[in-house]
Amino acid sequence: MSRRTIMRGGLASAATFFAASNPAIAGGFKWRGFGKDLIDFEPVPVASGNGPVPVISEDYEYQVLIPWGDPLEPGGPSYTGDPSTRPTAAEQAEMIGIGHDGMWYFPIKNEHAPRCGWNHGWNEWDDFDDWHRNNRHHRYGNHHGMLCINHEFGRNPHVLNKDQPENLEDVRLSQHAHGVAVVELKERFGTWSQVESERARRIHVNSPMEFSGPAADSELLKT
Numbered sequence: 001m002s003r004r005t006i007m008r009g010g011l012a013s014a015a016t017f018f019a020a021s022n023p024a025i026a027g028g029f030k031w032r033g034f035g036k037d038l039i040d041f042e043p044v045p046v047a048s049g050n051g052p053v054p055v056i057s058e059d060y061e062y063q064v065l066i067p068w069g070d071p072l073e074p075g076g077p078s079y080t081g082d083p084s085t086r087p088t089a090a091e092q093a094e095m096i097g098i099g100h101d102g103m104w105y106f107p108i109k110n111e112h113a114p115r116c117g118w119n120h121g122w123n124e125w126d127d128f129d130d131w132h133r134n135n136r137h138h139r140y141g142n143h144h145g146m147l148c149i150n151h152e153f154g155r156n157p158h159v160l161n162k163d164q165p166e167n168l169e170d171v172r173l174s175q176h177a178h179g180v181a182v183v184e185l186k187e188r189f190g191t192w193s194q195v196e197s198e199r200a201r202r203i204h205v206n207s208p209m210e211f212s213g214p215a216a217d218s219e220l221l222k223t
Contacts (some may be wrong), residue, residue, distance in 0.1 A: 063192055066149070066183055068098040074196050086161055089172035093202055097151030098159055098177045107145040108184075143187040146199060151178045172206070179204030 041059040048055040056062060069079030069087065077091040087095060154177050156163055165171045184197030211221055 065185070065192060066096045066147075066181070066194060068096055068100075068177070070096045070194070072096065072181065072183065072200050072202055074194065083161070086159070086173065089169055089176050092173050092176040093204065093206075095202075096181050096183070097179060097202070097204075098154035099152045101150045101152050103147060103149040105145050105147050105185075107142065145185060146182060146197075147185050148180060148182050150180055154178060175205045176202070179207070 041057040044055055044057055054062060067081075069081060071078045072094050076094045077087065079085075079087040079091070079095060154174065156165065156174070159174050159177050160170050162170070165174060180201070180203040182199065182201040182203070184195050184199055185192050186195050187193075215221060
């Protein structure tokens, strides 16, 4: 099942986590890098995948996280998805964006250390098998980390409730609905949740940027 197929329909604007619900199955996970078989599960008919929500094997469960309009920080402005209203551009700048696409989870080894405890970079291990063999050093990161997610391809009728932007506020709203969101997540007793974080960010076309390096003073970067 492809990433785009999973995210189709009513969950097109939400990050979705999958986990094995059967402890025996979860404990019997086999990594391909060691020449073992993939995890077994009860298949789902292709015809069952056309509804508004994902249909997955009974051996698994899924959880919806940070859909469009969720606050970037707990207690911040939010949008419930009411089709008759839309957030303001300023509110959207403090919310999760639309059109969830590519994402990457950065495990936190030590939340009090610089770079979350990754002193030698994210590619600390030579390859995937090496990472797995040393996973005892990463177990905390399996339950706590930063999720970086790309927001793209929000259509005007969805974002603005109109075919075209009519003023600067509409343009800003669309701009702030796209870009990147960075949120901190924690798992507790099998449930993931977003937590308040000084690392949380929204990055969009109006975010202040500073260039460094040899190109920093180039005339081509001046507007």
